Amino acid sequence: MITEIAHVEIDSDRLPEFEAAMKVAVSTVLSKSHGYRDFELLKGVERPSVYTFIIHWETLEDHTVGFRESNLFTEWREIIGPFFAHPPVVEHWSHRFNANA
């Protein structure tokens, strides 16, 4: 499993509209992509117009090739791209360990 973490700044006067669009994009586009496991949307405390997406994929290539080179990615960006103030910053991470309280 691979974790994608993306940070994206959204036009500050369109945050509720962006969040609504994000729900549509996840349920109608991302959910159809091979290897997609789950998605979480987080909103910045220190930077209130910056959002973080945490997306789990089966493999790195499920995201970088399977999703990004598909028509789904075009649809995804058509829905949420208009809200982006700047291009998102995206990186991938491999799980090392976790612990609970």
Add this chain to the structure above:
Amino acid sequence: MITEIAHVEIDSDRLPEFEAAMKVAVSTVLSKSHGYRDFELLKGVERPSVYTFIIHWETLEDHTVGFRESNLFTEWREIIGPFFAHPPVVEHWSHRFNANA
């Protein structure tokens, strides 16, 4: 609930040693902090000597006041701080929504 996401670059010749120290720091220090829920350690794919911590707290203040102003934070930094190549970049995030495949 609040999500802390921290990115930290580690001396590249000390990664296994850092990961072992991190397990000790989580189990002996972080786990004792009020409001701590869970911890995940992730390792960079694009930047292999950068790690991400994802830590869930009951409230923002459980981290920023309860933990950071306690002796536990001193112990935490004593264990893992020597491996840091630079000071960590830490931000907090509020949950908006999640979805599963």
